[in-house]
Amino acid sequence: MTPKIAFLGLGGMGTPMATRLLAAGHPLTVWNRTPAKAQVLAALGAVAAATPGDAVREADVVISMLADPAAVTAVADSAAPQLRPGAHWLEMSTIGPDAVRDLADRLPDGVTLLDAPVMGSVGKAAAGELGILVGGDVDGVEKLLGDLGTVTRCGALGSAAALKLVLNTAVIGGVVVVAEALALADSLGIPAATAEHALLGSALGGAARRAFATDAAFATGLAAKNVGLATSAARLPVLAAVRDRLTAHPDLAPQDLALAAERIRGGGGAGSSPTPPLPETLRG
Numbered sequence: 662m663t664p665k666i667a668f669l670g671l672g673g674m675g676t677p678m679a680t681r682l683l684a685a686g687h688p689l690t691v692w693n694r695t696p697a698k699a700q701v702l703a704a705l706g707a708v709a710a711a712t713p714g715d716a717v718r719e720a721d722v723v724i725s726m727l728a729d730p731a732a733v734t735a736v737a738d739s740a741a742p743q744l745r746p747g748a749h750w751l752e753m754s755t756i757g758p759d760a761v762r763d764l765a766d767r768l769p770d771g772v773t774l775l776d777a778p779v780m781g782s783v784g785k786a787a788a789g790e791l792g793i794l795v796g797g798d799v800d801g802v803e804k805l806l807g808d809l810g811t812v813t814r815c816g817a818l819g820s821a822a823a824l825k826l827v828l829n830t831a832v833i834g835g836v837v838v839v840a841e842a843l844a845l846a847d848s849l850g851i852p853a854a855t856a857e858h859a860l861l862g863s864a865l866g867g868a869a870r871r872a873f874a875t876d877a878a879f880a881t882g883l884a885a886k887n888v889g890l891a892t893s894a895a896r897l898p899v900l901a902a903v904r905d906r907l908t909a910h911p912d913l914a915p916q917d918l919a920l921a922a923e924r925i926r927g928g929g930g931a932g933s934s935p936t937p938p939l940p941e942t943l944r945g
Contacts, residue, residue: 663687664805667720669713669736670754671698673878674779675726677786678753678809683707685789685808692716694732713740722802723750729886730760737767746771749802753777753793755883757826757890758819761796765818775799776818777806778825783878785810796821830891830900833884835868836918837903840925843872847927872922881907881921882914 663686668679671693679702683689689707692715693699699709710716717723717740727733733756744750750772752764761776768774775797785791791810797818799806806812815821839860846856860869871877885907892901906925907913913921 664721664802665719666690666805667692667710667716667723667740668702668707668726669693669716669723669740670726670728670732671695671702672726672728673783673880674786676701677783678724678726678779678791679707680705681787681789681809682805687805687808690716690720713737714743716740717748718743718745720745721748722805723748725750725752725754727754727756728883729754730756730763730890733760733764734767737764741767741769744769744772747773749773749775751775751777751802751806752822753779755825755829755887755890756822757894758823759894761819761822773798773801774818775802776820776822778821779810780825780828781810782876784876794821794824796823826887826891826894829884829887830897830903832868832871833888833907833918834900834903835865836872836922837906837925839865839869839872840922843926872919874917874919877917877919879918880915881918884918884921885914 665688666682668689668691671679671691676698679689679691683705690710691699691702691707692710692713703709713736725733725736727736733754750768752761752774755778765774775795777793777795780792781790789809793806793810793812794815795812796815799812799814803812815824842860843856857873885904888900888904891897892904907921910924913924
């Protein structure tokens with residue numbers, strides 16, 4: 662039988678992921694804090710629910726893709742009383758292992774929780790090419806997750822959320838380092854193209870590609886949230902400085918991380934006009 666899925670959260674990543682599941686033939690009920698986003702999926706054949714509880718009432722699998730731990734807590738408290746015994750809850754947001762364990766305590770007996778955060782862009786989500794890190798017993802839902810991308814088993818519950826923080830903070834920190842390295846190159850009179858080409862071919866090549874990306878949609882505010890989760894888990898003075906850099910100009914919060922890198926490099930001062938925000942459909 663094809664499992665009935667409830668998808669909670671239709672932000673920048675949630676919408677293409679839910680659309681992908683719908684295209685794969687899964688019966689899908691969706692909920693979003695902003696109802697208009699759910700109506701977009703309803704036009705494609707999903708059922709739009711008024712509340713998280715309504716969404717999960719008949720679901721075999723619940724997927725949450727939300728902005729932060731507070732949002733996950735609020736949605737779980739609303740949905741938990743309506744969950745069916747035997748349901749699987751796939752927490753796919755980036756919230757860290759502590760919040761995953763807190764979610765486990767909020768779910769009723771008989772519901773299986775997995776942490777399954779994703780690696781990849783909006784484009785990868787739409788193409789079903791995400792990297793999916795999974796903590797917990799994935800056997801009952803691995804085929805379903807395969808419609809979204811490639812599954813990597815990480816270990817016990819919470820292990821995937823922990824690894825996602827490690828990977829994200831490494832990339833985000835690298836982007837800020839690349840931006841500051843380019844600021845140094847500008848200051849030393851090195852031609853921009855020369856410095857950029859050299860960085861792309863260096864050990865920081867991956868971070869440089871992300872810093873120069875023009876087709877991604879990872880809001881700077883979400884990047885700062887990720888780094889904040891990491892710095893709350895361990896003493897990380899360099900990453901604390903990275904978070905300060907990312908939050909120094911509030912107008913950057915809804916804009917892609919590459920634009921924050923441009924600002925850090927010196928492409929726009931505090932008094933310059935802000936760069937355009939992400940489209941509404943790409944915000945969390």
